[in-house]
Every structure is written in structure tokens, then in C-alpha cells.
Amino acid sequence: MSDLDAQVPTTFDPFAEANADNAGAGSKEYVHIRVQQRNGRKSLTTVQGLKKEYSKSKILKDLKKEFCCNGTVVEDPELGQVIQLQGDQRKNVSTFLVQAGIVKKEQIKIHGF
Numbered sequence: 297m298s299d300l301d302a303q304v305p306t307t308f309d310p311f312a313e314a315n316a317d318n319a320g321a322g323s324k325e326y327v328h329i330r331v332q333q334r335n336g337r338k339s340l341t342t343v344q345g346l347k348k349e350y351s352k353s354k355i356l357k358d359l360k361k362e363f364c365c366n367g368t369v370v371e372d373p374e375l376g377q378v379i380q381l382q383g384d385q386r387k388n389v390s391t392f393l394v395q396a397g398i399v400k401k402e403q404i405k406i407h408g409f
Contacts, residue, residue: 327399329386331408343379343389344372350398352377358396363388384408 327345334340346352352369356379360367367381381389390404 326403326405329389329406331384331386339384341381341385344375352379359392362392
């Protein structure tokens with residue numbers, strides 16, 4: 297009877313390897329840069345997912361000065377602090393964050409049309 301117990305196949309999880317990889321990727325938090333269409337040609341760029349140790353207001357001040365646009369920091373209950381900028385500044389913001397050393401290029405996700 298013990299021989300039969302040894303021959304019982306164990307359950308195989310085909311996604312176990314992917315879940316192990318996601319555990320490492322989950323610790324690599326992404327910075328999401330999105331564009332939202334307002335009305336007509338007007339648009340809004342949002343930046344979320346920056347680490348809490350960074351001062352969003354100081355980053356916003358530098359972004360506004362660098363790209364000659366207005367912006368604000370909005371407090372969201374689910375997402376935390378989100379930086380909003382006027383206009384489509386997705387590529388500008390991503391290059392700024394990489395050059396300033398705030399995030400790595402692999403950690404940035406750009407969304408939008």
C-alpha cells in the first residue's frame with residue numbers, strides 16, 4: 297500500500313514559476329504616467345506611483361519650471377498623491393524622472409493614446 301502512495305502524482309502548478317517572478321516584479325513598483333483628454337485640444341497629464349519618500353511638491357515645482365506649464369498635487373484616497381500637469385507632458389516627464397534619478401526607465405509605464 298505504501299508503494300501506491302509513492303506513485304500518486306503530485307499536483308503541478310503551471311503558473312508557479314510566473315508567480316515567483318511576479319513576487320519580484322511586485323516589489324518593483326511602477327510609476328504610471330497617463331494623459332486624460334479634457335475638452336477640445338486640452339489635456340491633462342497625471343503621474344502616480346512615486347515613492348512616498350519624495351516630496352511631490354518639490355518635484356512638481358521643478359516640472360512646472362522645466363516645461364513651462366501649470367500643475368498641482370491632488371490627494372486621492374486610493375492612489376495617494378497624484379501630480380497633475382497641464383498639456384501632454386508624458387515623454388517630458390518620463391525623461392525628467394530618469395535624468396533626475398528618481399526612477400529607472402524600466403519602472404515607468406506610459407499610458408494614453
